Amino acid sequence: MTGGQIAAFIGLALIVAGLLVLRRLRPVWYWVAFGAPAKLVRIAITYRSVMEACGLTEPPSRLRLAVAAAAKRTASRMVPRLTRARITASGLVLRIKMQPGQEVHDFETATERLRHSWRSYAVHVTALTPGWLQVRVIGYDVLRRVVMPRTATPKLLSVPVALRSDGAVHMRDFRTIAHELVMGATESGKSVYLRGLLTGLAAQPVALVGIDCKWGVELAPFSPRLSALACTPGEAADLLDALVTEMTERYELIRTVQRLAPGSSPESITSDIWGLPEDTRPVPVVVFIDEVAELFLTASAADEKRRDQMVTQLVRLAQLGRAAGIYLEVCGQRFGAELGKGATALRAQLTGRISHRVNDETTAKMALGDISPVAVVAATTIGPDQRGVAVAGDSSGGWSLVRSPFTGLADAVAACTEHAHLTPSVPSLDPFRPAAPSRGFALVADKD
Numbered sequence: 001m002t003g004g005q006i007a008a009f010i011g012l013a014l015i016v017a018g019l020l021v022l023r024r025l026r027p028v029w030y031w032v033a034f035g036a037p038a039k040l041v042r043i044a045i046t047y048r049s050v051m052e053a054c055g056l057t058e059p060p061s062r063l064r065l066a067v068a069a070a071a072k073r074t075a076s077r078m079v080p081r082l083t084r085a086r087i088t089a090s091g092l093v094l095r096i097k098m099q100p101g102q103e104v105h106d107f108e109t110a111t112e113r114l115r116h117s118w119r120s121y122a123v124h125v126t127a128l129t130p131g132w133l134q135v136r137v138i139g140y141d142v143l144r145r146v147v148m149p150r151t152a153t154p155k156l157l158s159v160p161v162a163l164r165s166d167g168a169v170h171m172r173d174f175r176t177i178a179h180e181l182v183m184g185a186t187e188s189g190k191s192v193y194l195r196g197l198l199t200g201l202a203a204q205p206v207a208l209v210g211i212d213c214k215w216g217v218e219l220a221p222f223s224p225r226l227s228a229l230a231c232t233p234g235e236a237a238d239l240l241d242a243l244v245t246e247m248t249e250r251y252e253l254i255r256t257v258q259r260l261a262p263g264s265s266p267e268s269i270t271s272d273i274w275g276l277p278e279d280t281r282p283v284p285v286v287v288f289i290d291e292v293a294e295l296f297l298t299a300s301a302a303d304e305k306r307r308d309q310m311v312t313q314l315v316r317l318a319q320l321g322r323a324a325g326i327y328l329e330v331c332g333q334r335f336g337a338e339l340g341k342g343a344t345a346l347r348a349q350l351t352g353r354i355s356h357r358v359n360d361e362t363t364a365k366m367a368l369g370d371i372s373p374v375a376v377v378a379a380t381t382i383g384p385d386q387r388g389v390a391v392a393g394d395s396s397g398g399w400s401l402v403r404s405p406f407t408g409l410a411d412a413v414a415a416c417t418e419h420a421h422l423t424p425s426v427p428s429l430d431p432f433r434p435a436a437p438s439r440g441f442a443l444v445a446d447k448d
């Protein structure tokens, strides 16, 4: 071998090694620069044969048969028409026009075959207008290293909290889904999810309230941005009473505005705070409850009375809070009927569901059983090494696999400190406003 050949060989080896490192460490860059163009070419070349192999073609139409007969050749089967292909950070988005006789379900059942044929990580099919569908070909495991797209921007009460396995952004939109239940075993990623949500909301004109009966270890670090915090069941009971009083006052305010000027225009009539004029509209309140089971536990008869009162107030907030701009984000390891009176009623009101890894199928059923049996199975297959991966569903039956980007405790504390000046004062919650933690506390948080 000559010196030049050796140099060329080493150069080639370095390029290949560099590409492998890039693919591992920066999968998005690798995909956009190399993976996507190669995949696009593969799909363009193999499209027809893959559709035939996957059983996604239809017999020729009469017109086609007649034309073929006139030309003395055999008519080919009709292939769904690929009209557009777009490269995204996670894969390719294909727009396909189906042939007469085809339905979206045909493509849904063929996703595994398409995935293997196109050597892709996953294939997702979505119906568009009648006759049209969208096929998302996912190039790599987007949940392994979550990178939120730049287009994912937060809006008032709507925070991009996680990435879906199909590369889309999962938004936590409180105005669409007022209350949510976040479940998962220990070390499954609940706190990281809550931190991300809290960090997103910290920059918005929203009052944040924490109920953390684990002596505040999870939520107390965010004190600079919290309008109220309860760290024991006793404090939680008083805070829930105050929240119900606040809700009642808001309903009275809405009613007062409704009664204004008998001749007022129909557009000014409102049944929630969002229809109120901006200068009178109360600030929205998001209540974070960490480890909800702690609120249900009792050790004595006196505790039981307090528990019943707390649960009643929680159910009232969940039933009526949305119109008053009070939203619940409830977190726990288990949330079944065994927790006692009111648990099932409360769970039924929590429309949004996030289930991280769970210890058993029963727990997955508590979170997702009333959404979809397939979602339950998906939640039970999340492994211990997949921290932060969860099944997100809502009671409409839709669900997807998601993972939140990692938000460290120090980052969340820094965001809360930076936006501390935005903390709204809600007079009825002022007695529960936490004192800002000392610097020493912040340093402990930094170590996370």
Ligand SMILES: Nc1ncnc2c1ncn2[C@@H]1O[C@H](COP(=O)(O)OP(=O)(O)OP(=O)(O)O)[C@@H](O)[C@H]1O
Residues within 6 Å of the ligand: 184, 185, 186, 187, 188, 189, 190, 191, 192, 193, 387, 388, 389, 403, 404, 405, 406, 407
């Ligand atoms: N989205 C994520 N991305 C990367 N790592 C994560 C993610 N979520 C969680 N983890 C890892 O898992 C660890 C445990 O997560 P977390 O503290 O959120 O679990 P948890 O469910 O709140 O546990 P516990 O119930 O014991 O408080 C984190 O310290 C982090 O290392």
